[in-house]
Amino acid sequence: xxxxxxxxxxxxxxxxxxxxxxxxxxxxxxxxxxxxxxxxxxxxxxxxxxxxxxxxxxxxxxxxxxxxxxxxxxxxxxxxxxxxxxxxxxxxxxxxxxxxxxxxxxx
Numbered sequence: 001x002x003x004x005x006x007x008x009x010x011x012x013x014x015x016x017x018x019x020x021x022x023x024x025x026x027x028x029x030x031x032x033x034x035x036x037x038x039x040x041x042x043x044x045x046x047x048x049x050x051x052x053x054x055x056x057x058x059x060x061x062x063x064x065x066x067x068x069x070x071x072x073x074x075x076x077x078x079x080x081x082x083x084x085x086x087x088x089x090x091x092x093x094x095x096x097x098x099x100x101x102x103x104x105x106x107x
Contacts, residue, residue: 020078025057027102028085035095036102037088039081052076056088059097066092 020026022043027036038057045051052075057067068088076084 020076020081026078026081028056028082030085030088030090030093032086033090033093033095033098035093035098037085037093037098038102038105039085041076041081043075046071050074054081054084056085056090058090058093059101060092061094061097063094063097 020041023040025038025040028039029035030037035058039054040057041052041054043050043052050073052072054070054072054076055067056069057065060066068090070084070088072080072084
């Protein structure tokens with residue numbers, strides 16, 4: 001039987017503990033592409049309703065920057081961003097270059 005132990009001075013943060021701030025990117029896993037995307041949102045209003053514009057940033061094969069945007073009602077929490085990320089169908093994403101980019105940005 002295998003038993004896992006985490007040795008850290010701080011307790012692990014659960015997804016629910018992520019404090020999201022507008023315009024500050026967080027990393028969300030994209031299961032189909034097998035890499036993290038930088039995801040951030042900005043609040044707004046449309047027709048009197050509170051909405052959030054959610055952006056998913058990544059790198060293409062030629063190392064150019066790209067992003068896709070979606071609009072949702074209300075303010076997202078981390079688990080909702082994870083679900084939205086998993087639902088994104090991004091065909092021009094390069095997982096290796098995207099991971100490199102995140103390491104360089106230290107996200």
